[in-house]
Amino acid sequence: MFKPKFGVCICHKKPNLIVVKAGFCKQGNEEQKNKKKSTTIRKKPQYSNATLVKKIKTKKENCSALMKELDDVFSLYIRNLGAKDGMNTCFTCGNVLPIKELQCGHYISRKHKSLRWYEGNCEVQDEFCNITLGGNYTVYAQRMTKKHGQDHMDMLNIRKHNTTHMGVFEYKILIAEYTEKLNKLIENNGK
Numbered sequence: 363m364f365k366p367k368f369g370v371c372i373c374h375k376k377p378n379l380i381v382v383k384a385g386f387c388k389q390g391n392e393e394q395k396n397k398k399k400s401t402t403i404r405k406k407p408q409y410s411n412a413t414l415v416k417k418i419k420t421k422k423e424n425c426s427a428l429m430k431e432l433d434d435v436f437s438l439y440i441r442n443l444g445a446k447d448g449m450n451t452c453f454t455c456g457n458v459l460p461i462k463e464l465q466c467g468h469y470i471s472r473k474h475k476s477l478r479w480y481e482g483n484c485e486v487q488d489e490f491c492n493i494t495l496g497g498n499y500t501v502y503a504q505r506m507t508k509k510h511g512q513d514h515m516d517m518l519n520i521r522k523h524n525t526t527h528m529g530v531f532e533y534k535i536l537i538a539e540y541t542e543k544l545n546k547l548i549e550n551n552g553k
Contacts, residue, residue, distance in 0.1 A: 428533035432479065435537055437466035439544045440484045445551055453485035453505060454498040467492045469506050469518060476524040479536060482510065483518055 441450060441461045451458050453467065467487030470477045477483040485506070491498040507515050 424530055425528070425533065428530060428537065429528075432533055432537050432540070435540045435544060436479050436484075439540050439547065440466040440481070441486050442544060442547050442551065443486070450486050452488040452491055454487055454491045454495075454501045457488050459488055464488055465492045467497055467502065469497075469502055470522045474522040475526040475528070477518060477522055479540075480521075482514060 438461075441464045444450060445461055448461055449458055450461055450464055452464065464486050465488070466484050468478070469483050469485070472478045485502070487497070487502075491501075503515070
């Protein structure tokens with residue numbers, strides 16, 4: 363170990379106790395050690411996990427964009443079912459409103475993807491019934507049972523527990539299918 367002596371420090375350019383061989387004061391000597399430690403850290407390779415995570419996030423963003431697109435097309439399709447002259451009737455309260463003011467109401471919540479885009483789970487609802495009244499669930503259940511039967515309702519309650527994992531390919535197929543159905547429906551309503 364070197365003995366400190368009085369001299370001019372290289373780092374501070376003023377008289378101080380310095381290590382003779384290095385020429386730095388105590389503070390400067392610590393700074394030099396820290397610089398050496400920081401330069402000895404290895405750089406991460408280019409094929410790091412960060413690149414892989416970025417690719418996965420990009421894929422998820424594409425899936426989420428496709429899911430939103432599918433939601434939009436499916437909602438338009440449901441709202442146009444049974445429409446006459448751009449008007450349709452709310453399934454739960456009976457209000458007749460323009461299609462633009464109506465929504466696609468789900469008996470079983472949209473969070474269950476196995477039923478999110480299932481026509482037998484969806485009906486036209488106005489914003490008050492769907493959002494404010496939380497789907498107007500009791501009336502919705504009664505009318506769904508009357509329309510489809512108790513077996514259908516039991517099937518929905520069982521099927522909601524199925525897990526569904528969809529990728530870009532599945533979303534694109536469903537988007538194409540419902541776009542085609544929607545176009546045919548609008549064409550038939552126009553006649």
